[in-house]
Amino acid sequence: MNYYNEIKDTLIKNEVYKKAKDYSKNKSDLNSYYEVGRLLVEAQGGEERAKYGNRLIKEYSEKLTKELGKGHSTRNLKYMRKFYLFIQKGQTMSAQLSWSHYIELLKLKNLNEIKYYIYIVENQNMGVRELRERIRSKEYERIGYKEELGNPKVNTLIKNPIVIKSQNIPEKVTEYALHNIILENMDDFLKELGTGFAYAGHEVKIKIGNNYNYIDFLLFNMEYGCYVVVEIKVTELKAEHIGQTVKYMNYVDKNIKKNFHDKTAGIIICKKNNEFVLEYVGFPKLFVSIYKLINV
Numbered sequence: 001m002n003y004y005n006e007i008k009d010t011l012i013k014n015e016v017y018k019k020a021k022d023y024s025k026n027k028s029d030l031n032s033y034y035e036v037g038r039l040l041v042e043a044q045g046g047e048e049r050a051k052y053g054n055r056l057i058k059e060y061s062e063k064l065t066k067e068l069g070k071g072h073s074t075r076n077l078k079y080m081r082k083f084y085l086f087i088q089k090g091q092t093m094s095a096q097l098s099w100s101h102y103i104e105l106l107k108l109k110n111l112n113e114i115k116y117y118i119y120i121v122e123n124q125n126m127g128v129r130e131l132r133e134r135i136r137s138k139e140y141e142r143i144g145y146k147e148e149l150g151n152p153k154v155n156t157l158i159k160n161p162i163v164i165k166s167q168n169i170p171e172k173v174t175e176y177a178l179h180n181i182i183l184e185n186m187d188d189f190l191k192e193l194g195t196g197f198a199y200a201g202h203e204v205k206i207k208i209g210n211n212y213n214y215i216d217f218l219l220f221n222m223e224y225g226c227y228v229v230v231e232i233k234v235t236e237l238k239a240e241h242i243g244q245t246v247k248y249m250n251y252v253d254k255n256i257k258k259n260f261h262d263k264t265a266g267i268i269i270c271k272k273n274n275e276f277v278l279e280y281v282g283f284p285k286l287f288v289s290i291y292k293l294i295n296v
Contacts, residue, residue, distance in 0.1 A: 003039050003040075004043075007036050007039050007040070008063075008064060008067065008068070010035050011032065011036065011064065011068060011072070014028050014031075014032035026098050029098070030083075030095070033080045033083055033099060034080075034087060036077070036084075037080040040057065040060075040080065040084070041081060041085065043056060044057075061073055061076075079103055079106055082106045083106060086114070091115075091118075094118060094121075094122060096121065097118065100128045101121060101128055104128060108135070110140075113140045116140050117135065117140065120134070120195075137163055142160055142163075143158070143159045158193065158267060158287045158289055159192065159194065160288075160289040160290065161289060161290045161291060161292040162192055162289045162291050162292065163192055163291075163292050163294055164178070164185070164189065164291050164294070165185060165188055165296045166181045166184070166185065167296055169293050169295050175216075175232055175233070178234060178291075179202065179203075181293075182217070182232070183202060197220075197221055197222075197228065198219060198220045198222055201218045202216065202217050202218070204218045206251050206255070213247075215229055215231075215252075216230055216232045217231075218230070218256075224265075225260070225261050225262045226257070226262035226264055226265050226285075227261065227264045227265070228266070229245060229249050229252060230267045230269065231244065231245045231267070231269070232269050232270075232291075233268060233269070233271065234270075234271050235271055235272070236270065237273055237288060238274065242286065245266045245268055249263075249265070249285070252264040264285070265286070265287070266285065266287070267287050267288075268288045269288075270289075270290055270291070272290060273288060
């Protein structure tokens with residue numbers, strides 16, 4: 001079997017098909033590059049030998065570039081081989097992801113991390129640029145994803161740390177200053193928190209007994225149908241922070257949420273965790289994360 005000619009024919013057919021049927025060119029790309037990857041692996045004598053057989057890829061790349069033009073570099077052919085091996089591990093080829101998406105993902109080594117990013121691209125209709133930014137921010141590591149991707153829970157979508165970006169970070173960060181930084185970049189903050197968060201208000205005035213209190217931020221998670229109380233602390237986590245947040249969560253449950261809403265969740269974002277306090281949180285819908293300020 002002449003593997004080079006098979007690879008060349010596959011790539012030519014793909015280009016012709018894309019020009020004739022522009023609407024399905026992404027699917028054609030993925031199918032063609034999968035087939036090229038398969039042929040490369042076979043030409044190199046199987047999966048184990050293919051991992052180290054780059055001489056043949058270099059030879060094919062030079063010939064394809066000469067005969068077909070740009071887009072057939074050694075690097076691209078290696079990605080096609082890697083793409084084939086990835087799908088062979090039992091992964092479903094997603095038509096919602098473009099070849100550019102897959103190139104970003106194939107740079108990663110952790111299979112579970114790749115699965116996570118495929119999941120969020122599919123569910124959030126995410127472009128390549130945003131995917132690249134999410135990977136660069138190490139979202140997978142910060143989210144501590146432990147559960148099955150098909151059934152995510154609110155706590156799996158709270159990152160740690162929470163990255164808060166600003167162009168003007170003061171030398172001394174007070175709670176007031178941090179509030180304003182978040183307000184100025186609310187869209188980024190909501191995306192950083194996770195999926196489905198919407199802004200409902202800040203410094204929300206509530207009356208408990210004869211005293212007035214203020215919830216730092218009140219959000220609503222549309223995916224899980226619940227309000228979310230967010231408290232910002234520029235100190236180490238303290239036991240009284242937990243008591244305060246739980247009190248606000250209970251208030252929202254009794255006075256703001258509707259019967260068809262799920263129970264209110266709470267997030268405490270602090271400067272530093274306290275493992276001794278965290279050990280006794282004991283509330284399934286109360287989550288703690290530290291913040292990390294980044295000057296952009």
